[in-house]
Amino acid sequence: MTRALIIGGGIGGPVAAAALRRVGVDAVVYEAHPGPGDGLGAFLSLAPNGLAGLDTLGMLDPVLAASAFPSTHIELVNHRGRRLGLVGDGSDRLPGHLSDRLRTVTVNRDALQRALAETALDQRVPIEYSRRCTGYTEGPDGVVAEFADGSTAEGDVLIGADGLHSRVRGVMDPDAPRPDYTGVIGSGGHVPALDVEPTPPGTVRMVFGRRAFFGYQTTPQGGVFWFANLGHSELTREEIAARGDDEWKRTTLDAFAGDLPVITTILEAEAPARLRPLSSYDMAALPRWHRGRAGLLGDAAHAVSSSSGQGASLAIEDALVLARCLRDIPAVPEALAEYEAQRRDRVRRIVAEGRRRSNQKLGSDHPVALVFRDLMLRTVFAVISRFDGTSWIHGHRVDLDAPARAGSGPRA
């Protein structure tokens, strides 16, 4: 197998192409946008499991150099600022040389996508921009991708890394279920300079407000990254846009009225356009992630709620497992089936965990309900900290050099 067509140059696409290149498969990435860094959202956190995958591929240092800063701990507080728990990512238990490299970081999304794309290019992975895939056809010996500009490309395997609303998924399985709405709309941003009390080093503070949920971390440069989640019925992008930025600013400020004052300070300092939210989705139960010579990866296969902080890291894990399977299993459909089989259970568990965290964020304005909520959350976070309850997520590693399955062995 010699040539892979990868649709989507967000996070999973360039990483998958680099992983395939590493195992001797030529891969070309086709991205709809005119360049890297048109991602949704201002920033994201990359967890130790995702960072370890990038390290395997020589992509970690450029990402860390892209102004990434540590976010190893989450401090959970109630609407008055009383601490409900402190949860670490477990990186402080890694051996010294790894605890500095594989600790959760926050990174500007555009800078992350640029760093991944540039590193992939350095590794001789071509990325073609302004190439929107509209469909594909499959024959006995290969697959042909079709693009909006009328062009085509031929390969042995086609991978849809084209995100939540994947076109490849729609062609592969027109009856595939659509993503599930999580009940939460979210906005987020970055205020480059703001005079607020700094959060403890390496710590994101997350506030269970009375009606909504807020997270923020001050940056070493004196700015603030923040996000807000509000319980709401599902809204399309058009419906959200129709309400106008000023109304969204009012809605968001109202949702946090009477909660920790720093929230209002941050929201008031942000550009109103940044308070325009997005509906948040997940998708666990896709019946199949592959058919014939086409497969799906990252959000196209299994979106997780942003509350999990794992979407990017799962896409990176997918990329490594996919490369290992295509390296060791000569028949493409069989390799894709093995890839799906190895990923499905872990992904299902993490999607469920993200959904659980999303539900916890939904507030209640009733004082008694708030007392019970705080009690319940204190207990939950105490158990998570005591029993290292996130290690199954953050401690996961994919060994690219291991055989894809017992007895398959890397091919020469």
Ligand SMILES: Cc1cc2nc3c(=O)[nH]c(=O)nc-3n(C[C@H](O)[C@H](O)[C@H](O)COP(=O)(O)OP(=O)(O)OC[C@H]3O[C@@H](n4cnc5c(N)ncnc54)[C@H](O)[C@@H]3O)c2cc1C
């Ligand atoms: C607000 C928000 C906050 C988040 N926070 C976090 C976080 O803190 N940590 C975390 O790990 N995850 C987070 N996530 C989830 C994370 O962004 C995704 O899981 C991750 O981006 C998935 O990577 P991907 O490569 O599968 O898809 P994407 O990053 O969405 O990339 C898909 C790419 O495909 C391109 N594309 C789409 N259609 C086509 C087409 N037809 N032809 C060619 N190209 C196409 C798109 O332009 C895009 O570049 C968050 C998500 C949101 C919305």
